[in-house]
Amino acid sequence: MKKKIVIWLPAFFTLAISLSGCQSSHHTASEEKPSSDSGTVSLTVWGAEEDEELLRQIIEEFENKYQAEADFQITYEPQSEGSCTNALMADLENGADVFAFADDQLNTLVAAGALNPVENADMLQASNLPEAVSAASVNNTLYAYPLTADNGYFLYYNKQYFSEEDILSWDRMLDIAASQGKKVSMEWSSGWYVYSLFGNTGLTVGLNDDGITNFCTWNSTEGDIKGTDVVRSMENMAENPGFISTDDAGFVEGIQNGTIIAGISGTWNAVIVENAWQSNFAASKLPSYTCAGRQVQMASFSGYKLIGVNAYSENPKWAAKLAEWITNEGNQELRFRLRGQGPSNINAAASEEVQNSPAITALLEQSEFSCLQRIGGNFWDPVTAFTAEILNGTPSGKSRQELLDTMVTGITAP
Numbered sequence: 001m002k003k004k005i006v007i008w009l010p011a012f013f014t015l016a017i018s019l020s021g022c023q024s025s026h027h028t029a030s031e032e033k034p035s036s037d038s039g040t041v042s043l044t045v046w047g048a049e050e051d052e053e054l055l056r057q058i059i060e061e062f063e064n065k066y067q068a069e070a071d072f073q074i075t076y077e078p079q080s081e082g083s084c085t086n087a088l089m090a091d092l093e094n095g096a097d098v099f100a101f102a103d104d105q106l107n108t109l110v111a112a113g114a115l116n117p118v119e120n121a122d123m124l125q126a127s128n129l130p131e132a133v134s135a136a137s138v139n140n141t142l143y144a145y146p147l148t149a150d151n152g153y154f155l156y157y158n159k160q161y162f163s164e165e166d167i168l169s170w171d172r173m174l175d176i177a178a179s180q181g182k183k184v185s186m187e188w189s190s191g192w193y194v195y196s197l198f199g200n201t202g203l204t205v206g207l208n209d210d211g212i213t214n215f216c217t218w219n220s221t222e223g224d225i226k227g228t229d230v231v232r233s234m235e236n237m238a239e240n241p242g243f244i245s246t247d248d249a250g251f252v253e254g255i256q257n258g259t260i261i262a263g264i265s266g267t268w269n270a271v272i273v274e275n276a277w278q279s280n281f282a283a284s285k286l287p288s289y290t291c292a293g294r295q296v297q298m299a300s301f302s303g304y305k306l307i308g309v310n311a312y313s314e315n316p317k318w319a320a321k322l323a324e325w326i327t328n329e330g331n332q333e334l335r336f337r338l339r340g341q342g343p344s345n346i347n348a349a350a351s352e353e354v355q356n357s358p359a360i361t362a363l364l365e366q367s368e369f370s371c372l373q374r375i376g377g378n379f380w381d382p383v384t385a386f387t388a389e390i391l392n393g394t395p396s397g398k399s400r401q402e403l404l405d406t407m408v409t410g411i412t413a414p
Helices: 049-065 081-089 103-111 121-127 130-135 170-179 191-198 227-239 248-257 267-280 316-326 329-339 358-369 377-391 400-411
Strands: 005-009 040-047 071-078 098-102 145-148 154-158 183-185 205-207 214-216 260-265 281-284 288-291 294-297 300-302 305-309 370-372
Touching (some): 081 098, 081 103, 098 103, 130 145, 145 329, 154 267, 227 377, 260 267
Parallel strands (some): 300 370
Antiparallel strands (some): 205 214
16 A cells, blocks of 8 residues: 655645755746646655655755745655656556656656656756766657666675675675675666676667667677576576575665675665664675676666656646756755765765765766666566576576577567
């Protein structure tokens, strides 16, 4: 059941907010005062469940600033950025007015008519990193508000167990963890992470020109590294007692109970990991792993989180104003402090606090080996089925090549 937090503020009511250092940096691009035909402006906001407290603060401050102009009834509902588009497409006209989503969903949302071009595009283009602006644009037209520039992954590790030399080799890390009765984690149920094992092998995957279907050569039998070489490496990893495949919740649990001493994740877990490991907290680019008798640097997908305004919103001006508020410089700085997420805003990203973050530094190191995620929807389920076979010892009895062929057929299906 979805959890809803309804924050209602009449125009005559003064809300006391205690957010030190934030008020002075908030601003809007326009002095226009949006209006509502009714006495109350009703908006629904979708955001990650982990962002609940952050969004509560941001929404309250927004209402406080504009309380003289409208009566607000703003409802927050937790909704994963990764599945936002599917949820929105189920009932677009009654969907959230303002929503957070991953940039790889932008083309689908624009094609479905869910997003209109952003009106104050010049201001947003000037204040955000060029890569983030590009990720929020289709054919050079801005359709969403850049929120973060950190939707990628890298290596967290506990310095109590690993040296800077150890973390260069995934195989070395697994062996150290096994010797300590501990685990190194990576999520194989998601193709987002599994890409890291194929990305620098010469085997390719990506979006066709139609913007919907995929191409994929992960089952190739030619070249220096074949698809079966990667499968063999994955089998070796899965069999190592120092390895565990777990989702984000499992990673966090393992960090906190001490069973996981290193793992691949993103900036959204930086605060949790640092609190657990204290002075032993460290982060780095991804290591290399052994494949076809050589060391292959792990690759990664990079991405950006965006805020969209539903084209069918009954209060489009206020929805746009709220989207701009959520993504402004001050609130991106607040997001970094509370959630450890890297800002897309140029000034916020250049702050000393952000630049000194081990997680952000690791993400920048990994960016040399990353590429923007542009994948059609048929990518995810076939990869999950493929890795489930490997993790469970191939119960289907298929050969490595057969596993790859089945996966690629699913990925490239029309």
